[in-house]
Amino acid sequence: MTFKKSFSFLILLFSVNYTYCQSALTLSLKDAIHLSQINSLDYKISVNTARSAFWNYKNYKSSFLPKLSLSGYTPxxxxxxxxxxxxxxxxSFVGQNVANSSLFLNFAQNIGLTGGNIAIGSSLSRLDNFGNYNNTSYTSIPFTLSYFQDNLFYNDFKWQKQIEPLKLQEARRGYVENLENISLNTVSQYFDLLLANIQLKLDQQNLKNIDTLVKITKARSEIGTVQLNEVLQSKVSLLNAKSALANSTLNVETAQQSLIRYLNIDKSQLIELTIPDSITQFEIARGAALEQAHYNRKYIVEFKRRRLEAEQALSRTKSETGPKISIRANIGLTQTGGTLGQSYRDLLMNQSVTVGINIPIIDWGVNRSNRKRAEANLELEKNNIAQQELAAEQEINYQIMKWEMQNNQISISKEVRTLAQQRYDIARQKYALGSITYTDFNNAQLEKDRAITDYINNLRNYWSMYYLIRRLTLYDFERNKKIDLIDFSKDADW
Structure with missing residues (x-):
């Protein structure tokens, strides 16, 4: 984690609201999302995935920089x-007692234009003979210029120049998509706990209310104003309420531990959540969403990269299965002598040229089948890309349609919740007065609970779709702003 991220994490922890009665940490939805985006294991995995892609690109760029090396052995x-x-x-068999010492200085450079390698070198060797003819000799190559290319008909560097920048761009977009995925996962974990907490409070209140009404029902039964059926029904409701409370307590503990693990915070920490009901109603045009996805999404770059890799594979296969010409050439100066000085005087030319040719004549169709397979793979990849691109567009259209419907669902469910609560309050009062049956009261309670949970579920759907559309387009339509990509080159820790 970078210093900036660590500092943000500390600021968040000190800025959130703590309630000390149970040492609980109060989190809003945005607090939880921010915390997960700087501290969760998913965030750390995303960082390291992006870091690996960055250093792969740096390695590619470095391969086109000149390399200077010194090597040798002595003795x-x-x-x-x-x-x-x-x-x-x-x-003849001859006894030899010899020591060789050599030193090589090499300056090499890959040539992207041709796909070959050019090198400038210098070397010095010394031979010591300790046998019957004791002597020392030197061989020097003060300067040599060489060029090597394995196949004149295939340039791997040309393909790397097109593909490697796409991989880096894909990693940058993928990193931002992963952050949006983290937001989406946090919404799911957050509402799991929020719903569990609300259900627990509902079950606690229902148990308290039913317990009171059971006592009222017993008292009314003793004076003969209610039938035995209602007494039994109230007792069954009381037992069901106790069972529901036990299940709710377990669900809260499970959901809380799940959120704590996802946020990667202290496992003993208690969490209190606020209801994220402060929402903004705004419209998203489908055309604008598709346009932003086309400009911003990772899959656009991924498809281009995959198509190029398939074309590269075809080009490589054609070069390997057709005529092949390799070249190796060098020109330089050399000399030998009994002393070091003599090996550098009156230098002689040192040059060589090797042109290799490989022409397949009879291979029983192996090369042709390899080429046809590479061509089929290219067409298959193009078809897969077209299908996946269409599926991505369909998903965006579908989510925008759901978004348009969801805006109305929030206001409707909020009004239903208010009305159901009012009906429940009236039903409880009427039952206490004996003007309605226990069945009518029970129905009002169920409708009240369902209306509350439906409202929370609609809020969940709103925020889930909000962050899903952000991930699908990498665009914040609420602020009309593109979600910024990380610039790896400006982060010292990358």
Missing amino acids: DYYRSINSITLPSGQI
Whole structure:
């Protein structure tokens, strides 16, 4: 985690509202999202995934920078009997007691335009003979210029130049999408706990109310104003309320631990959540959403990269299965002598050229089948990309349609909640006065509970779709602002 992220994390922890009666941490939805985006394990995975892509790109860029290396061995000593060929052509076994020492200085550069490698080098070797003919000799190559290319018909560097920047851009967009995914996951975890808390409070209040009404029902039964059926029904409701409260308590503990683990905070921390009912009603045009997705989403770059990789595979296969020409050439100066100075005087030309040719003649259709397979893979990838692109557009259209409907659902469910609460209050009073049956009261209670949970579920749907549309478009339509991409090159910790 960067210093800036760590500082933000500390500021968040000190800025949230603490209630000390149970050492509970009060979080709003935005607090939870911010915390998950700087501290969760999903965030750390996203950071390291993006960091890996960044350093892969740096490695690619470095491959086109010149490289200077110094190598050698001193000494390479051996004493043995080896077979040598005499000037007469006869082979004889001769004892050798020799030490070699060499030093090589090499300056190399990849050539993106051609796909080859050019190098400038210099070397010095010394041979010490400790046998019957004790002597020392030097061989120098003060300067040599060489060029090597494995295949004149295929340039891997040309494809890398197109593909590697796309991989980096894909990683940048993917990182932002991952952050939006974290927001979406946080919304789910947040509302799981919020709903569990609300259900617990409802069950606690219902148990208290039913317990009171059971006592009233018993008292009315004793004076004969209610039937036994209502007494039994009230007792069943009391038992069901106790069972519901036990389940709600367990659900709260489970949901709280799940959110704590996701936020990656102290497991013993209690959490209090606020209801995120401060929402903004705004419209999203489908055309604008599709346009922003086309400009911002990761899959646009991914599809282009996949198409290029399939074309690269076809080009490589054609070069490997067709005529192949390689070239290796060097030109330089060299000399040998009994002393170091002599090996650098009266330098001689040192040059060589090797052109390799490989032409397939009979392969029983192996090369042709490889080419056809690469062509089929390219067409398959194009079709897959077209299908996935269409599916992405359909998903955006579908979510925008749901968004348009959801704006109305919030206001409707809020009004239903208010009305259901009023009906429940009236029903409780009427039952206490004996003017309605227990069944009517029970129905009012169920409708009240359902209306409250429906309202929270509609809020959940609102925020889930809000962050889902942000992820699908990488655009904040509430503020009419593009979600900024991270610039890896400006982050010192990358």
